[in-house]
Amino acid sequence: LRAEGVDVALAEVIKGARNQIAFILIDARTGERTVIWDRDERLAYSEDETPRGFASRGRVLHMDAHDPRACARLAREARAGGTIVSLDIDNIYDGLAELLPHVDLLISSKEFPKRLTGVGEERAALVAAKSHLRADAVVGMTLGERGAVVYHEGVFVESPAFAVPGGCRDTTGAGDAFHTGFLHAMLDGEEIESCMHMGCAVAALKCRALGARTALPAAQELVNFLTGEGETS
Numbered sequence: 364l365r366a367e368g369v370d371v372a373l374a375e376v377i378k379g380a381r382n383q384i385a386f387i388l389i390d391a392r393t394g395e396r397t398v399i400w401d402r403d404e405r406l407a408y409s410e411d412e413t414p415r416g417f418a419s420r421g422r423v424l425h426m427d428a429h430d431p432r433a434c435a436r437l438a439r440e441a442r443a444g445g446t447i448v449s450l451d452i453d454n455i456y457d458g459l460a461e462l463l464p465h466v467d468l469l470i471s472s473k474e475f476p477k478r479l480t481g482v483g484e485e486r487a488a489l490v491a492a493k494s495h496l497r498a499d500a501v502v503g504m505t506l507g508e509r510g511a512v513v514y515h516e517g518v519f520v521e522s523p524a525f526a527v528p529g530g531c532r533d534t535t536g537a538g539d540a541f542h543t544g545f546l547h548a549m550l551d552g553e554e555i556e557s558c559m560h561m562g563c564a565v566a567a568l569k570c571r572a573l574g575a576r577t578a579l580p581a582a583q584e585l586v587n588f589l590t591g592e593g594e595t596s
């Protein structure tokens with residue numbers, strides 16, 4: 364993380380706790396993955412343990428929601444300081460209702476809107492999910508080989524997936540890669556359509572090799588891919 368310029372000053376060590384661990388099984392035919400995951404309960408983050416004066420330091424606060432009440436406190440602080448709150452989530456956690464009203468951007472796996480709302484049809488589920496968020500929030504889902512779709516201001520915006528150069532080897536982290544591309548474009552002032560296009564491009568390039576970070580593109584490689592120039596395999 365330090366090698367990539369990530370500030371780890373607030374990373375904590377919990378005495379006696381085990382690191383969380385994930386075994387990831389990859390289907391060699393399709394690149395689809397199954398994750399077997401375990402997290403020591405002592406790693407759970409309470410609202411009282413969240414650092415003060417931290418959440419609004421950046422332009423975006425991007426979170427998962429394993430500890431929703433702690434995330435909600437950070438989200439409130441972030442929004443009060445003008446920071447955009449972005450959420451990536453797959454499952455329903457206790458306390459989630461306290462977090463969602465403070466979220467500006469929620470792009471989840473395709474299963475989450477149904478889990479949240481009980482609505483099966485994808486677009487209808489996004490509309491129903493939007494009612495849990497801020498009125499001006501963006502809500503969406505990644506759809507694997509079908510790309511992604513978001514719902515904002517009464518309009519659906521879709522972006523098709525890119526073909527993975529050389530074929531899909533591993534989808535682990537593809538959703539995270541999508542968020543990376545989307546947020547990068549958003550912070551550059553791009554419209555939602557371009558943000559989704561960028562997100563799908565980063566996700567496709569990430570899937571070229573085994574590992575969640577192995578094939579993530581550098582900035583120029585991403586530009587070359589989007590403009591049809593250079594080698595991306």
